[in-house]
Amino acid sequence: QALSMLTQDGVNVGHSALVCLIQSCSSMLSIREGMYLHYYLVCGFLFFDEDIFLENMIMRMYDKCGSLVDAKGSFDVMKRRNIVSWNMIMGAYSTRGHRKEAFRLISRMLLENSVKPDKVTFIIVLGVCDNISPISDVRMLHGSIIETGIEDDVTIGNVLINVYSRLHVLEDACGIFKRMPSRNIITWNTLISAHAMISGHEHVSLQLFRMMHFEDIARDKATFMSSLNGCVNRKVLVEGRLIHFEISQDRLESDLMIGTALIKMYGRCESLADACCIFESMMPKTDVILWTTMIAAYIQQGHNKEALQFYYRMKHEGVKPNKITLVTILNACTKLGLYIEGKTIHDCIPEKEVISDIILSNALITMYQKCGSFIDAEKLFVRMPKKDVVSCTAMIASYAEQGRGFDALFLFERMLQMGVSPDKFTFSSVLDACASISALSDGRILYALVIESGVDCDRVLRNSLISMYGECGIMQDAYNMFTKLKDPDNISWSAIIGAYANHGSCEDVLRLFQGLQEQGLEPSKITYISVLCACSHAGAINTGYTYFASMIAGGQSILPTYEHYMCMIDLVGRAGCVEEAEQIVIEMPLQPDAILWNTLLGACRVHQIADKGKLAADHVLELDKENEVAHVVLANLYASSGRWDEALMVKKAMMVATKKPL
Numbered sequence: 001q002a003l004s005m006l007t008q009d010g011v012n013v014g015h016s017a018l019v020c021l022i023q024s025c026s027s028m029l030s031i032r033e034g035m036y037l038h039y040y041l042v043c044g045f046l047f048f049d050e051d052i053f054l055e056n057m058i059m060r061m062y063d064k065c066g067s068l069v070d071a072k073g074s075f076d077v078m079k080r081r082n083i084v085s086w087n088m089i090m091g092a093y094s095t096r097g098h099r100k101e102a103f104r105l106i107s108r109m110l111l112e113n114s115v116k117p118d119k120v121t122f123i124i125v126l127g128v129c130d131n132i133s134p135i136s137d138v139r140m141l142h143g144s145i146i147e148t149g150i151e152d153d154v155t156i157g158n159v160l161i162n163v164y165s166r167l168h169v170l171e172d173a174c175g176i177f178k179r180m181p182s183r184n185i186i187t188w189n190t191l192i193s194a195h196a197m198i199s200g201h202e203h204v205s206l207q208l209f210r211m212m213h214f215e216d217i218a219r220d221k222a223t224f225m226s227s228l229n230g231c232v233n234r235k236v237l238v239e240g241r242l243i244h245f246e247i248s249q250d251r252l253e254s255d256l257m258i259g260t261a262l263i264k265m266y267g268r269c270e271s272l273a274d275a276c277c278i279f280e281s282m283m284p285k286t287d288v289i290l291w292t293t294m295i296a297a298y299i300q301q302g303h304n305k306e307a308l309q310f311y312y313r314m315k316h317e318g319v320k321p322n323k324i325t326l327v328t329i330l331n332a333c334t335k336l337g338l339y340i341e342g343k344t345i346h347d348c349i350p351e352k353e354v355i356s357d358i359i360l361s362n363a364l365i366t367m368y369q370k371c372g373s374f375i376d377a378e379k380l381f382v383r384m385p386k387k388d389v390v391s392c393t394a395m396i397a398s399y400a401e402q403g404r405g406f407d408a409l410f411l412f413e414r415m416l417q418m419g420v421s422p423d424k425f426t427f428s429s430v431l432d433a434c435a436s437i438s439a440l441s442d443g444r445i446l447y448a449l450v451i452e453s454g455v456d457c458d459r460v461l462r463n464s465l466i467s468m469y470g471e472c473g474i475m476q477d478a479y480n481m482f483t484k485l486k487d488p489d490n491i492s493w494s495a496i497i498g499a500y501a502n503h504g505s506c507e508d509v510l511r512l513f514q515g516l517q518e519q520g521l522e523p524s525k526i527t528y529i530s531v532l533c534a535c536s537h538a539g540a541i542n543t544g545y546t547y548f549a550s551m552i553a554g555g556q557s558i559l560p561t562y563e564h565y566m567c568m569i570d571l572v573g574r575a576g577c578v579e580e581a582e583q584i585v586i587e588m589p590l591q592p593d594a595i596l597w598n599t600l601l602g603a604c605r606v607h608q609i610a611d612k613g614k615l616a617a618d619h620v621l622e623l624d625k626e627n628e629v630a631h632v633v634l635a636n637l638y639a640s641s642g643r644w645d646e647a648l649m650v651k652k653a654m655m656v657a658t659k660k661p662l
Contacts, residue, residue, distance in 0.1 A: 015054075022057040031065035034058075038074075056084050063092040087120050094128040102128050103137055110144060119150050126159045131166045138163055151179075158186050165194030170201060188212055189222045196229035205230030206239050221252060228261040237269040256285065260293045267297025288314075292325040295332075304332040308341060323360055330363040339371035355383055362390040369398040389420050397429040405437030424455050431464035435471040443468045459485060463495050470499020488519075494527045501530035506538035513547075525558055532567035541575040544568065562590055566599060573603025578612050594623040598630060605637045613637045 018041070025034035038058050055078050062071035075081070075089045086109050093102045106125050109117060122145055129138055142160060145151050157180045164173040177183070177191050188208065196205035209227040212219060224247050231240035244253075244262060252258045259282045266275035275297045282290060291314040298307035311329045314321065321329070326349065333342035346354070346364055354360055361384050368377035381387070381395045392415040399408035412430045415422065422430075427450050434443035447465060450457055462481055469478035482488065482496040493516040500508040513531055516523060523531075528551055535544030548568055551558045560568075565588045572581040581600055585592050597619040604613030613634055620630035631653065638647035 015051075018054060019057060022054070022061050026061040026064040029065050031062070031067055031070075034061045034065060035070075050079070052078070052080055052082050052085065056082075056088055059085070059088055059092075063088065068092055068096065081115060083115050083118055083121070086115055086117070087124060090121065090124050094124050097128060097130075099128045099130065099133060106141070106144075117144065117148060119153055119156060122148075122150070122156060123159055126163050129163045129166065131168075133163075133167065135167055135169060138167065151176075152181050154180065154182055154184055154187065157183075158190055161187065161190050161194070165190065165198075168198055170194060170198065170204075185218070185220055185223065188217065189220075189226055192223065192230070193226040196226050202230040202232045203236070206236060209243070219246065219250075221255065221258065224250075224252065224258060225261045228265040231265045232268050234270045237271055240265045240269055241274075254282070254285070256282070256287055256290060260290050263290065263293045263297055267293070267300050270301055272297060272301055272303065286317075286319070288319055288322050288325060291319055292322070292328055295325065296328050299328065299332050299335070304336045307332045308336075308338070323357060327359060327363040330367045334363075334367045334370045337371050339368075339373050342367045342371060343373075343376070354380070355385065358384070358386055358388055358391065362388070362394065365391055365394045365398075369394050369401070372401075374398050374402055387415075387418065387420065389415075389423055389426060392420055393423070393426040393429055396426065396433060400429055400433035400436055403436045405433040405435075405439060408433030408436075409439070409442060422453070422455070424450075424458060424461050427455060428460050428464040431461070431468045435464075435468040438472050440468075440472040440474065443472065459487075459489060459492060463491050466492065466495040466499060470495065470502060473503060475499065475503055475505070490516075490521055490524050490527070493519075493521065494524055494530065497527055498530040501534040501537075504534070504537045506534040506540055506543075509534035510543065523558070525561055525564070528558065528560075529563050529567055532564060532571060536567060536571035536574055539575055541571060541577065544571045560588075562593075562596075565590065565592075566596055569596065569599050569603070573600060574606070576603075576607045578603055578607060578609050582612060582615070592619070594620045594627060594630075597623070598627075598633075601630060601633050601637075605633050605640075608637070608641060610637055610641045610643065 018037075021037055022034070025031070025037060038061075041054065041058070055074065059071050059074040062068075062074060071089065071092050075085060078085060086105070090102050090105050093105065102125050106117065106121065109115065109121075122141060126138070126141060142151075145156060145160070150156050157176055160176050161173045164170070164176070173191060173194060177187065180187065192205045192208045194205075195201040195208065205227060209219075209223070209230070212223070224243060227243050228240065231237070231243070243265075247253055247258055247262070253262075259278055262278045263275045266272070266278065275294065279286075279290065279294050291310070295307045295310050295314075298304070298310060307329065311321070311325070311332075314325075326345065330342060330345060333339075333345065342364075349360070354364065361380060365377045365380055368374070368380070377395065377398050381391060384391060392411065396408045396411055396415075399405070399411065408430060412422070412426070412433075415426075427446060430446055431443060434440070434446065443465075450461060455461070462485055465481045466478045469475070469481060478496060478499045482492065485492050493512065497509055497512045497516070500512065509531055513523065513527070516527070528547065531547050532544055535541070535547070544567075548560065548564065551560050551564065565584065568584055569581045572578075572584065578600070581603055585596065585600060597616050601613055601616035601620060604610070604616060617630045617634040620627050624630075631651070635647045635651050638644070
């Protein structure tokens with residue numbers, strides 16, 4: 001109604017009325033009416049283009065109504081602009097995260113030099129800087145701030161510290177902090193938080209907290225939370241407890257956010273008892289974040305079963321898990337290999353929520369992959385509308401583990417076509433896939449891609465390359481890659497030892513194994529399997545016995561697994577010592593299965609020991625009545641020994657057991 005009066009003859013609308021009309025359009029987000037009013041002002045209001053206040057109001061109206069294009073258009077046609085005009089348009093772009101345009105505007109402002117930027121200008125533009133902003137842009141602004149003479153302003157100093165901290169340029173942040181003539185609590189909290197969040201700098205956050213104490217500066221809730229984030233391991237548990245003491249003194253211990261930060265701190269500092277005490281003291285005043293933090297603390301310290309029990313307790317208490325809780329508890333299921341529990345958790349989540357949340361989908365795919373349920377992983381992967389590097393990498397790793405190397409390579413190619421950039425874990429998984437199908441040429445192309453992409457070829461990737469070259473039989477390349485490692489770990493040594501073991505080079509395997517021990521590293525179970533396999537292929541029975549004995553002696557404290565006993569039976573059996581092999585089977589603390597007895601039967605077949613072979617075959621058939629291999633090997637053993645009647649009886653028994661004709 002007010003707008004309709006503008007066109008009536010004899011109606012003289014005053015300046016204040018126009019301001020009210022523009023404000024009404026802004027508050028009601030009425031862009032259509034605002035445009036009509038703008039048209040009226042341009043066409044019928046004398047000296048509108050000289051009224052900076054009204055022009056700024058129109059620009060603000062467009063901004064509030066969500067039309068950045070019209071706001072910028074209004075700004076561009078202004079004959080004269082003041083500091084409010086510039087700050088308004090920069091603020092419009094900054095609030096929408098348009099960093100580049102905001103920087104273009106301030107550069108234009110400085111170049112035109114008709115209006116000097118003020119404190120608000122710099123706060124607006126610095127506020128849009130994120131952790132990927134070019135440091136050169138920030139330093140340009142910092143230089144302009146110094147030229148303007150407002151660097152000593154405490155708010156400007158705080159904003160600069162925050163921006164440099166986001167970019168991990170802590171040296172510059174500390175320099176500003178030291179030069180500030182006056183600081184407030186926000187200054188201290190910003191710098192403490194910055195150091196606490198960057199790995200390797202957490203100790204500085206605790207030093208700053210102590211400085212506040214010495215300078216008698218009052219701490220607040222944010223100070224305590226930032227300082228607690230700086231307590232990242234057991235070495236600083238005492239400092240964490242001192243901060244906890246101050247929190248108690250300030251009567252903040254019952255605060256949910258403080259309680260959550262304390263549980264997180266004690267979890268990282270390996271003091272689960274303290275974390276549990278804090279949690280129980282918060283009951284029943286808890287929320288899902290507190291429960292999730294407690295679950296994460298258990299997982300962080302390797303207590304995955306307790307984390308799962310805590311999750312069930314949370315549900316029993318009626319606390320509904322959020323996305324972070326679900327991802328956290330799925331991590332526990334992944335580490336424990338608990339497929340049923342993980343599947344049960346999945347079944348409780350609405351399908352729409354799973355598919356729409358890529359982080360949750362990735363956690364489920366990883367869980368299924370680690371638990372060996374590749375079909376479930378693939379089904380979920382196919383249903384995902386959007387895939388990222390984590391989901392693709394998990395699926396590629398799944399294919400590699402199944403020996404489906406070609407599927408892994410095909411998915412990797414699709415991933416590149418989708419515009420998803422691979423990381424070092426992706427490349428590592430694809431190299432494992434190449435190893436599984438001995439795809440040497442693809443592996444070499446992939447290595448070239450690693451170098452071309454600029455991904456750091458660290459120990460993880462080099463270990464995969466060693467395994468790939470080893471599986472393809474290119475031992476010189478495998479060894480060259482191993483020698484490029486500055487500090488090889490257990491996995492590196494296992495990879496190169498495994499490569500030579502597969503190649504049948506027992507002498508090289510033993511030499512490398514000795515090198516591993518000389519480095520002060522403890523051989524893994526996989527390394528011992530490679531050594532025993534190499535000894536078996538070389539017929540080095542005494543050497544194999546020595547290394548097998550060293551697993552439970554010499555301070556190694558590695559208990560032999562089923563695979564180690566299998567290697568030993570194969571080693572001793574190949575050497576013709578069938579009685580010793582049988583003794584190993586009988587005395588082993590694990591229950592032998594059909595495969596293990598079949599290995600002994602094979603040794604009996606090679607060395608023509610029919611009686612022991614009959615005993616081994618009986619054990620196989622007791623465990624698996626339809627085992628055709630045992631029937632065939634035993635029949636051939638009898639036949640080669642000239643015991644034709646017994647061979648025929650075995651074949652008849654196989655026909656009955658398998659229901660197949662001879």
